[in-house]
Amino acid sequence: MENGAVYSPTTEEDPGPAGGPRSELASYFFLGRLPWLRRVLKGLQLLLSLLAFICEEVVSQCTLCGGLYFFEFVSCSAFLLSLLILIVYCTPVYDMVDTTKVKASDFYIALGTGFVFLLASIIFVSTHDRTSAEIAAIVFGFIASFMFLLDFITMFIEKLRESRLRKPENTTRAEALTEPLNA
16 A cells, blocks of 8 residues: 555546536537528527527516517527527537438428517507617517528528539430449
């Protein structure tokens, strides 16, 4: 025991600057799965839908509350859905699920959320009491809905480009049937 053998199996060397809890936590987040433009759009969706939700929560009185309540539901749902999609893209969960299903879900969530958010903003415009908090919520709601729809458009353009790249060469049906499979 005098030679230090007791401490060698349990003593850890200095991990250096790369170790520690922050670096381990940061290693779970990877933004590289999304192109730069989509990353910006996802961040703006998240931020703007949260700001729209916070601004409408500040409203203390309303005359026609149906538009306010619908906007509240849509803005909160948009925030939570955009947060969920961003978490899936940026964590190891993305590697555990089928990537085509994640992309398809993102495609339809962006389309649906964009249209419903736009509709909720239009309804809220027609029923609001013209307070500054309501106007701010409406502005954030419109901008957020446009970010969702712009994200949908960028995904649609990406799908079109991928489908053009996957098109097979023009071969006639007779040529395809007469060629051997192992050629």
